[in-house]
Amino acid sequence: MDLAWNETQQMLKSSARSLLAKECPLSMVLAMEKDEKGYSPQVWRRMAEAGWLGLAFPEKYGGAGGNFLDLAALLEEMGRMLTPSPFFSTVVVGGLAVLASGSEAQKAELLPKIAQGQLFMTLATLESTDDYWYTYLNSRANRDGNGFVLNGAKYFVPDAYVTDYFLVSALTSDTGPDPWEKNRGISVFLVPRSAPGVKVTPHHTFSGDRLGRVEFDGVKASRDWILGEVDRGWKIVMETLDRGAAGKSVEMAGGAQAVLEMTLDYLKRRVQFGRPVATFQALQHHLANMAMDVEGCQSMAYQAAWRVAQGELWSSDISMAKMWCNEAYNRICALAHQCHGGMGFTWEYDLQLYTRRAKVQEQAFGDAAYHRTMLSQALSGL
Amino acid sequence: MDFRFSPAEEAFREELLEFLARELPPDLRGVGRATESGDWELTLSMRRKLAQRGWLTMHWPKEYGGMGASPMLSLILNEEMSYHRAPGRDVFGARMLGPTLMIYGTREQKERFLPPVARGEVQWCQGYSEPEAGSDLASLRTRAEDKGDYFLVNGSKIWTSLAHRADWMMLMARTDPDAPKHRGISFLLLDMKSRGVEVRPIISMAGEHEFNQVFFDNVEVPKENLVGEKGRGWYVAVTLLDFERSGIDYAASAKRILDDINQYMDDVHGDHGTDIPRADEGWARDLMVERYVETEVARLMAYKVTWLQSQGQVPTKEASMSKVFGSENLQKCAAAGLKILGHYGVLTDEDKWVPLRGIIEKAWRYSISGTIAAGTSEIQRNIIASRGLGMPRG
Numbered sequence: 001m002d003l004a005w006n007e008t009q010q011m012l013k014s015s016a017r018s019l020l021a022k023e024c025p026l027s028m029v030l031a032m033e034k035d036e037k038g039y040s041p042q043v044w045r046r047m048a049e050a051g052w053l054g055l056a057f058p059e060k061y062g063g064a065g066g067n068f069l070d071l072a073a074l075l076e077e078m079g080r081m082l083t084p085s086p087f088f089s090t091v092v093v094g095g096l097a098v099l100a101s102g103s104e105a106q107k108a109e110l111l112p113k114i115a116q117g118q119l120f121m122t123l124a125t126l127e128s129t130d131d132y133w134y135t136y137l138n139s140r141a142n143r144d145g146n147g148f149v150l151n152g153a154k155y156f157v158p159d160a161y162v163t164d165y166f167l168v169s170a171l172t173s174d175t176g177p178d179p180w181e182k183n184r185g186i187s188v189f190l191v192p193r194s195a196p197g198v199k200v201t202p203h204h205t206f207s208g209d210r211l212g213r214v215e216f217d218g219v220k221a222s223r224d225w226i227l228g229e230v231d232r233g234w235k236i237v238m239e240t241l242d243r244g245a246a247g248k249s250v251e252m253a254g255g256a257q258a259v260l261e262m263t264l265d266y267l268k269r270r271v272q273f274g275r276p277v278a279t280f281q282a283l284q285h286h287l288a289n290m291a292m293d294v295e296g297c298q299s300m301a302y303q304a305a306w307r308v309a310q311g312e313l314w315s316s317d318i319s320m321a322k323m324w325c326n327e328a329y330n331r332i333c334a335l336a337h338q339c340h341g342g343m344g345f346t347w348e349y350d351l352q353l354y355t356r357r358a359k360v361q362e363q364a365f366g367d368a369a370y371h372r373t374m375l376s377q378a379l380s381g382l
Numbered sequence: 383m384d385f386r387f388s389p390a391e392e393a394f395r396e397e398l399l400e401f402l403a404r405e406l407p408p409d410l411r412g413v414g415r416a417t418e419s420g421d422w423e424l425t426l427s428m429r430r431k432l433a434q435r436g437w438l439t440m441h442w443p444k445e446y447g448g449m450g451a452s453p454m455l456s457l458i459l460n461e462e463m464s465y466h467r468a469p470g471r472d473v474f475g476a477r478m479l480g481p482t483l484m485i486y487g488t489r490e491q492k493e494r495f496l497p498p499v500a501r502g503e504v505q506w507c508q509g510y511s512e513p514e515a516g517s518d519l520a521s522l523r524t525r526a527e528d529k530g531d532y533f534l535v536n537g538s539k540i541w542t543s544l545a546h547r548a549d550w551m552m553l554m555a556r557t558d559p560d561a562p563k564h565r566g567i568s569f570l571l572l573d574m575k576s577r578g579v580e581v582r583p584i585i586s587m588a589g590e591h592e593f594n595q596v597f598f599d600n601v602e603v604p605k606e607n608l609v610g611e612k613g614r615g616w617y618v619a620v621t622l623l624d625f626e627r628s629g630i631d632y633a634a635s636a637k638r639i640l641d642d643i644n645q646y647m648d649d650v651h652g653d654h655g656t657d658i659p660r661a662d663e664g665w666a667r668d669l670m671v672e673r674y675v676e677t678e679v680a681r682l683m684a685y686k687v688t689w690l691q692s693q694g695q696v697p698t699k700e701a702s703m704s705k706v707f708g709s710e711n712l713q714k715c716a717a718a719g720l721k722i723l724g725h726y727g728v729l730t731d732e733d734k735w736v737p738l739r740g741i742i743e744k745a746w747r748y749s750i751s752g753t754i755a756a757g758t759s760e761i762q763r764n765i766i767a768s769r770g771l772g773m774p775r776g
Contacts, residue, residue: 001689001692002383264771264772264773268773275776279773279776280776281776284763284768285764287771288763288764288771289763291766291770295683295686295700295703296683296707299679299683299685299686300678302385324676324679372671375675376668379644379667379674380648
């Protein structure tokens with residue numbers, strides 16, 4: 001057993017921490033909420049130069065040959081600094097899905113560009129029903145000559161209007177989906193945002209996240225847009241969601257730690273009744289509870305990331321981690337507000353940046369209800 | 383990062399599981415508490431068998447009759463013993479007294495007291511809490527007057543687990559009433575057969591005789607039974623508290639409760655004849671998943687404590703977190719069990735219709751003491767805040 005980051009990862013974390021503090025402080029995070037792109041191209045270039053974008057790709061695709069834990073080391077720091085960027089969608093979601101399931105041609109075409117910071121990707125799978133499960137999938141790609149015609153609408157798509165490619169899940173079987181027994185019915189398409197018939201409408205969220213609704217109206221999809229095999233895309237979606245849930249958990253653990261530290265610092269400085277309020281036991285016990293929740297977030301998230309690094313997607317440890325981090329991180333933010341009093345409720349104080357984002361992170365790649373259902377099925381052997 | 387145990391550790395777990403499958407009676411009724419005394423014969427025979435294999439004191443250095451086993455192996459032992467509700471472990475002798483004597487004991491004390499513990503032949507108990515000294519332990523008032531070649535002990539200890547089974551007691555007593563409260567305490571080894579020792583049972587709300595109150599009326603303790611320096615007993619005892627557990631017992635006991643309830647939910651499913659509909663409802667499954675997730679957190683917290691120890695670190699904050707979190711989760715798991723069992727959950731093992739041999743209700747009753755014994759949740763939270771997070775004392 002080894003529960004620590006290795007030396008490389010520690011170095012990665014410390015350089016990430018200083019790079020993000022310098023290039024993308026929390027003041028910039030707030031400013032980016034009003035920015036048209038929602039991210040800073042300069043920060044993105046720095047990430048590419050630092051080798052972060054290709055960190056987990058093999059060297060032959062312009063990467064550094066790292067694994068998911070190396071990536072997790074970065075994600076924890078980005079979660080800590082709330083870095084607004086299409087990193088998660090492009091690398092953790094899109095890039096790793098292409099690496100795991102793409103053809104040689106797709107990998108050779110897309111991965112080096114991602115590594116160089118020249119290409120963005122994102123997952124477009126949720127629909128109006130807001131449920132990841134395949135029975136709620138209504139987008140359809142009908143065969144048309146050698147290709148397909150794609151129709152449907154995807155909701156809550158991260159980074160929808162900066163992305164170059166959407167990973168789109170759609171029904172491709174006439175007899176209805178049966179993605180388990182017969183591996184039938186759902187395919188994943190790599191759809192360029194520039195393709196005719198693609199229309200992106202921004203959602204307006206309270207978190208500053210860039211979610212969008214994407215409509216596919218008679219989009220002509222060629223066969224080589226398919227990721228993996230025709231009709232066998234559901235496994236790709238599920239594995240992508242697993243990577244997303246594990247990565248998001250680590251990101252949330254990073255944010256949780258930052259909120260704990262921010263609160264601790266505030267309580268030591270804030271004086272009432274002639275002494276720092278940190279001396280009051282009522283607040284000390286709030287902080288002890290937050291520290292336990294942070295510890296839980298870290299342990300669970302690291303274990304999930306380790307599972308992914310081991311190639312053990314489909315592990316219930318991943319759902320457990322996301323379910324725990326969803327609830328624990330929100331508890332941590334709630335207690336942090338209680339400890340900060342009125343100050344934490346102001347727009348100018350950094351705490352609220354975390355609290356608002358925690359709510360969107362909670363929804364991404366499965367909220368607690370979704371993962372509870374997944375785990376419940378695993379528990380009763382369904 | 384690697385969450386796996388080593389092949390050698392896994393091999394030990396396998397060997398231990400085979401041992402438990404062979405040695406544990408199928409109708410085991412205890413809940414596996416390390417201080418359980420219900421079936422004392424079984425406890426003693428299991429203890430001897432653990433000792434024969436060297437497992438009872440496996441974490442001790444070889445020179446003292448141990449196996450020099452890593453903290454990780456100890457963790458596995460505790461995890462499986464708790465999960466299987468196996469009696470026989472020796473918290474006081476093997477986990478507390480032994481390591482303390484190795485640090486503070488004289489050569490004579492080590493030679494005299496350690497081997498019987500390693501052989502599983504002696505029961506120790508812990509004379510710390512007093513009626514007026516609970517969380518504020520350092521205010522204890524039991525006196526030990528220096529009479530030249532012996533100490534004369536008068537006073538009383540309470541919540542003394544297994545005192546009625548014990549041969550010896552680790553006693554914290556005040557030798558200097560004028561010194562500041564932490565500085566006037568000495569750590570003595572007291573023979574429970576001494577004249578003037580009286581043990582009175584306290585029956586817990588679990589209906590079991592586990593605790594006692596112990597009275598000392600002019601009890602003589604020879605000078606050679608002083609451990610460490612006179613007046614430094616608080617520091618000897620504090621060292622010893624650091625040897626207390628990782629919290630894995632809480633996580634493993636909780637996991638077992640959940641696995642039992644999950645099996646029960648399957649057994650009473652309509653497909654299997656005995657249809658108890660409440661056990662198949664969504665709320666029950668949701669409750670179970672939530673408990674499983676939190677139990678996994680508790681398990682990882684305990685692993686973290688042990689892993690830090692194996693790295694030569696002193697995980698003070700982590701141990702307190704694991705204790706609070708683990709004991710509170712165990713309460714929630716036992717309560718969830720009762721909720722799902724409904725009326726069947728309140729039946730005792732005297733009732734013909736009791737499910738799961740009545741162990742869940744017993745575990746629930748015991749769980750209430752979990753957030754109090756070995757440092758209340760409130761004291762642990764104080765430790766997390768002050769020693770862990772550096773928050774100033776008021």
